[in-house]
Amino acid sequence: MGKFNEKERPYMDRLLLGLRDRLVHLGVEVHHLSDQNDRPCLEVFDGHLRARRVYAHLAFMWFFWGSLNDERTSCHDLDGAAEVIAAAAQAGWPAEEQGHLGPDLQKILDAYQS
Template sequence: MRKSQSIEEQQRAYAERLLLALSEQLGERGVTRVFVVTQEGRPALDVTDCRGRMRRVFVHLPFCWFYWGDQQDERVSFLQMATAVDRIEEAAQAGWAEGEQGDLRVELHKLLDAYRG
């Protein structure tokens, strides 16, 4: 009998499938990318831009986004994969924004802990 996966494991597996599909399509367009898992266990794609700079593309499941920063133009819906591939390819060809990569991750358990204590 197979042990059922936790919600977090199911979400991580779904994020991995999305990123691998994105990776395959970006690869077909000649975009340099590598699938990675961060030290925190988050799946991501390291995508290299036209200047040889790397940004991590993550999945934000609650909002159905691929994102590579915290600015409005640094995210795209994964529900329309072809559009997402186009947008990420365009962003990489134009070059990633200067500065540190912003993060849209919200760790709800930390917010809840702050209100409990």
């Protein structure tokens, strides 16, 4: 995953912490942390103690935990997002390594804004 604008960190943290609180309320084990690139994320565990990292993408207002279409949900409804992520965790994360959003979404967004 590419770099992010450090000025976005407070907004990402606010969304992720709100999501974390709702996931905890739903009984999901979750931890707020920063990844190897210092990007804020949530580490969400399934029933087999497999973890997936959930990130906030501000430009598209998504929470995402992989590269597939069903591995993202809107940030606009924290309760709904928590339910989607909790259901995915309860079903069990796939055994394969977590995918990342392939293209640099910021480049795509910049192209449409110019």
